[in-house]
Amino acid sequence: MADGPQGADEAPADAQIRLGGLAEQIAFNLRLAQEASFQAFARRTGHVSLRPGRFAILVIIGNNPGISQTMLGAAAGRDKSTLTPALADLEKRGLIQRRRVADDRRSYAISLTPAGEAVLRELSIHAATHDRQLDELVGAESKDAFLAILRRIIAGLADGNAA
Amino acid sequence: MADGPQGADEAPADAQIRLGGLAEQIAFNLRLAQEASFQAFARRTGHVSLRPGRFAILVIIGNNPGISQTMLGAAAGRDKSTLTPALADLEKRGLIQRRRVADDRRSYAISLTPAGEAVLRELSIHAATHDRQLDELVGAESKDAFLAILRRIIAGLADGNAA
DNA sequence: GCGGGAAAGTTTGATATCAAACAATATGAG
DNA sequence: CTCATATTGTTTGATATCAAACTTTCCCGC
Numbered sequence: 001m002a003d004g005p006q007g008a009d010e011a012p013a014d015a016q017i018r019l020g021g022l023a024e025q026i027a028f029n030l031r032l033a034q035e036a037s038f039q040a041f042a043r044r045t046g047h048v049s050l051r052p053g054r055f056a057i058l059v060i061i062g063n064n065p066g067i068s069q070t071m072l073g074a075a076a077g078r079d080k081s082t083l084t085p086a087l088a089d090l091e092k093r094g095l096i097q098r099r100r101v102a103d104d105r106r107s108y109a110i111s112l113t114p115a116g117e118a119v120l121r122e123l124s125i126h127a128a129t130h131d132r133q134l135d136e137l138v139g140a141e142s143k144d145a146f147l148a149i150l151r152r153i154i155a156g157l158a159d160g161n162a163a
Numbered sequence: 164m165a166d167g168p169q170g171a172d173e174a175p176a177d178a179q180i181r182l183g184g185l186a187e188q189i190a191f192n193l194r195l196a197q198e199a200s201f202q203a204f205a206r207r208t209g210h211v212s213l214r215p216g217r218f219a220i221l222v223i224i225g226n227n228p229g230i231s232q233t234m235l236g237a238a239a240g241r242d243k244s245t246l247t248p249a250l251a252d253l254e255k256r257g258l259i260q261r262r263r264v265a266d267d268r269r270s271y272a273i274s275l276t277p278a279g280e281a282v283l284r285e286l287s288i289h290a291a292t293h294d295r296q297l298d299e300l301v302g303a304e305s306k307d308a309f310l311a312i313l314r315r316i317i318a319g320l321a322d323g324n325a326a
Numbered sequence: 327g328c329g330g331g332a333a334a335g336t337t338t339g340a341t342a343t344c345a346a347a348c349a350a351t352a353t354g355a356g
Numbered sequence: 357c358t359c360a361t362a363t364t365g366t367t368t369g370a371t372a373t374c375a376a377a378c379t380t381t382c383c384c385g386c
Binding site for chain 3: 244268269270
């Protein structure tokens with residue numbers, strides 16, 4: 001039964017733990033890889049205290065000034081209710097601003113403030129370093145194929161496709 | 164406000180949202196893929212109400228009867244404090260049991276109950292289906308390379324390696 | 327215009343997670 | 357043996373997340 005990379009058949013007493021089929025499963029490794037990446041990014045930007053999720057939000061707002069919360073959530077892959085506290089925090093920090101829209105008074109038009117743009121630029125440096133490290137780990141020759149697979153997974157498992 | 168420092172284009176009224184470099188970044192797609200997988204698994208096992216994390220815990224316990232919570236956490240990639248409520252819940256449901264260890268009265272020896280083994284068997288069916296779906300999306304010819312990359316990421320970004 | 331249903335955001339409730347502080351127990355140095 | 361330190365698990369505090377219920381506003385058909 002496919003012992004993990006650690007491979008062993010010892011008693012679970014001390015060092016080697018049997019993961020069973022888990023080690024061979026894509027889902028399990030996908031989660032560990034994602035979390036490792038998340039933690040690494042958080043460590044890198046630690047002092048800024050803006051985590052990967054916030055970074056993605058800033059990038060999307062920066063690229064789409066005036067975007068609504070609902071569209072932002074869809075683009076970032078977060079529920080709209082998740083964005084409420086996140087955006088409130090970013091607004092309180094003065095990184096974004098929310099204007100009421102004249103035509104549709106239900107929605108907000110979100111955009112970066114100058115301070116938000118500055119923070120985004122700083123975070124982008126960390127992100128670039130982080131992604132360079134990931135690129136290295138993935139390998140230049142594998143990157144495109146790797147991304148293609150991730151996108152297939154994202155699309156293939158989207159919401160209802162769980163047939 | 165006279166906002167729109169970019170002036171370029173206003174909020175994409177429809178579905179055309181600019182992700183900027185995000186779409187090309189491994190970290191961003193890794194997160195979306197992981198979450199899609201997580202959601203798909205949760206949908207699949209919905210009625211059982213045991214999510215991917217719990218499944219991994221049961222698998223590891225099943226493969227390492229008598230394991231301690233600390234080692235279990237390390238194997239599953241969760242902090243020990245995360246396991247406290249999770250194991251309490253599993254114990255309350257009668258799926259696992261925790262015995263005090265004679266030699267070391269600080270730690271517990273965790274093992275599956277017969278009911279836990281039964282649930283594990285049932286979940287394994289869902290997991291197999293889930294992983295079959297993932298295998299399909301990844302492609303048989305790419306699976307090994309894909310897993311190898313994930314493991315490189317996991318190892319390369321582990322805790323301190325964020326140099 | 328007037329309702330009824332749809333849409334944008336917020337609120338609430340339930341999980342999951344980590345990190346730091348803590349209590350109980352174990353181990354090792356003198 | 358005794359005390360300092362390490363380890364195991366729990367508690368507490370802070371985030372992040374989703375889903376469902378809810379409020380406000382919009383749009384459509386009549």
